Amino acid sequence: VGSIARPSWQGAVREIGPDHALVGTNVPYAAAHQFGxxxxxxxxxxxxxxxxxxxxxxxxxxxxxxxxxxxxxxxxxxxTIPARPFIGVSPKDIEDMLGTITRHLQEALKP
Structure with missing residues (x-):
């Protein structure tokens, strides 16, 4: 059994780089949930x-x-199965990431 929420993330995170993370799942019905x-x-x-x-x-x-x-x-x-996306970046996620980046930059630029 695998999903994106596995504690070990084995089978969920496919690739990590300095500026990206490629995430997926090995659950066979995941595409039907993501795309409908x-x-x-x-x-x-x-x-x-x-x-x-x-x-x-x-x-x-x-x-x-x-x-x-x-x-x-x-x-x-x-x-018909409606799309119920569970992988992706929402506008709230982007807002949170920009807030984190802004805080780190402000800390780094403090005298």
Whole structure:
């Protein structure tokens, strides 16, 4: 399991230089979160396990004993995942960086 928040940063920071840091992640679904995605699923055969519970029919877990197994066709459908960027520099980040640089320059230029 990897992410940008790993304590060791192994797999997150790809390259560090005097004026840059290249950051990424090894999580396979990261691009869908960063940029958004549209996933098209074709119709396909599937088997579902159903049980009756309190007068309702619901999906049954493997541990449930009295189930009805039904072969069915899963309908074709599309899922749209909106972009939720987690890598990048926001206007607030730039403001914070400029503040830090300004403070360091003011300290360095003090008589």
């Amino acid at each position: 995605a549209t996933i098209h699923r074709e119709a396909s055969p599937t088997t579902v396990r159903l049980r009756k519970w309190k007068g309702r029919i619901e999906f049954a877990k493997a541990k449930h004993k009295r189930v009805r197994v039904v072969d069915t066709i899963r309908k074709a459908h599309t899922v």
